[in-house]
Amino acid sequence: MKKEKTPMPEQQPQERIKNFNEVALGYNEEQAIEEAERCLQCKVPKCTEGCPVEIDIKSFIKLITRKDFSSALEKIREKNSLPAICGRVCPQEDQCEKKCILGIRNEPVAIGRLERFVADWNDKNKNDPGSSKKSDDSLENAFAELERIHDGNGNKNLNINVQKLQKKARIAVVGSGPAGLTCAGELAKMGYGITIFEALHESGGVLVYGIPEFRLPKSILKKEVEFVKNLGVEIITNALVGNTYTLEDLFGAGYKAIFIATGAGLPYFMGIPGENLNGVYSANEFLTRNNLMKAYLFPEYDTPIKKVKNFAVVGAGNVAMDSARTAKRLGAEKVYLIYRRTEKEMPARIEEIEHAKQEGIIFHILSNPVEIIGEDSFVEKVRCIRMELGEPDSSGRRSPVPVPGSEFEIEAQAIIMAIGQGPNPLLLKKIPGLGLTRKGNIIADEKTCRTNIKGIFAAGDIVSGAATVILAMGGGKKAAISINDYINSGIW
């Protein structure tokens, strides 16, 4: 047996920095089978323990070795509604693959790559259990009935009919990111009438505005959203709950519970001089312009972005790597990544750090911006100070300390602040009495996802703070189970 993972075919760095196409190309059948055969099929598999949504990993891998790729997808779909996305963006190295027994001496099984392969293979061969709806006969009948009633444009009428038709209650889901989509999908499978309210004009939350095309093609996301819709979920875009619909509107319209999954959408800035100069973006702005609004295709698309000579990105998480690599693809000569600790402490996935390096991103570690300098209101350079690592802080990482007198300047015409995101307070402020943490996240019970207000549940980044797609999905799933319990018992 091979000690290493079957290598992932990739676009070469020199090529890929000129386009926005996906970097990792995915396994073919032979590669997938070869990798699947590395799995030891442990009697007590540890990998599933490492998965926030508890996918039966060993079973789907076994099905791959038997070339039964459609059953493999069904196996994954039992627990995970978004396999094509998770196979791409999950930090498997910290989850399932971290627990893999092979990983003790050699490289673990490439579970993420296999998950992606299964999803992509079935999509290519149009063999998705979601689109054929063969999972549940009674549900299938209900969907057929719904489709007869649904004339294709009357969302409002649909709601009323859903109420008559469905024995179970209607639930409102706020936000169509990973937590919202998962919760909606799970509840729909149980027979609830679900409406997702999405503030943007497209569904997907961070998957559509945050994660770039070259890491998660939007066509993949669209298909996963379609899958959730095929489960009977209604998605209303351009609907900002708290503004377009108040919570009273929703409860008044007959929704029995509300699940808040509004994510971590509030950009943080450093609070240093010059931060409001032209050319300083939050990572959210920079990524939203490029991902949601397709500014990299300007002027074909109307939203602009300045294609400047040098970009500097502050931060070293996945969002920072995404920003830096996007900047490179806009044709920048130099893209700098400024981080106050060392590479070892970088919160980004190792794969993302490697990809960024391969693409020529210049890392300035142990450096921290102190001032952004511009002329005529345009950014020209960023002044940084060198740092050294001191004692470990509350996060267990050694905290960086500035070295006096070590200031230096980096020339850049655009600076992207990727130092984290917090909870967007917009809706939360409009729910009187809702329990919040000091950072402004919703306080929700870890097991039941219940907030302190009857009928309101919450999970995902709005509760945990900015984390990963799969953790948000795990939260969405827990919430679905808990909402079902609440509706059945009526007890809060």
Place this chain on the structure above:
Amino acid sequence: MVKNDINVIIEKEDLAEKIVKLVIYNPQIALNAKAGQFVIIRVDPKGERIPLTIADSDKKAGSITLISMTIGKTTTLVEKMREGESITDVLGPLGKCSEIERFGHVVCIGGGLGIAPVFPILKEIKNAGNTVTTIIGARNEKLLILEEEMKACSDNFFICTDDGSKGFKGFVSMKLKELITASLNGTGNFPRPDRVIAIGPTLMMKSVCDVTRQYDIKTIVSLNSIMIDGTGMCGTCRVEVGTETKFACVDGPEFDGHLVNFNLLLARQNYFCEEEQLSMEEYKKENHTGACKLDL
């Protein structure tokens, strides 16, 4: 008969040269819209998101009124839309609503397109029992909008045009200064304003604030920064108010004008100027206008 689909244009009217009024069917926004709030619209699948103030809303008819001035590609597309067509995306109501209280004597100032967003605030302010003096201004008579509507809700009403084609010749800030001076001298029956609300081009709002600052009259302005999502997620619209950085989309759009850093706002509004021009040129190239053919 126009079929009432969501976001369909029920009524369209040219208010002035390059200024159109659109009445749009969107009962959910109409239900919750309050004076001072705005929407973000997108008029094309490849289009950008732009903010437009809600100039009026009608809960019964389920409609909102938007007023757009043609300055770039997106607003050109808005101008070209016809009754019965639908706007691709309309999100709202966004932003905080205006502070409406009984202040005493309130001067409402609208400049150019800014007259539109002042109108719903003016009505509310009047209903709250205030004495209302209104000053509207534009470059020339042809660009004045909502004159009759504004006048009907005002106790005192003044028009200013830069070229003097109607009313006072000069800027609204000059007229305001004249009125305040008169009130302090006790000439005429014009009481000292307790509050000024000024909406219009950034330079106009800045000038108004420069006047009212001298007399320490609280002045509210509504900022038209560049926005994308309009929900506090991107920070494109950030403005400096006093010592703090605020997001115009969720913390505003209305702020205490005496604390606003207008120079920063102006700079940020112009950041994508080149790109906006390029976008317009590309659009013109693709869409030869009737005038072009006549030139041949």
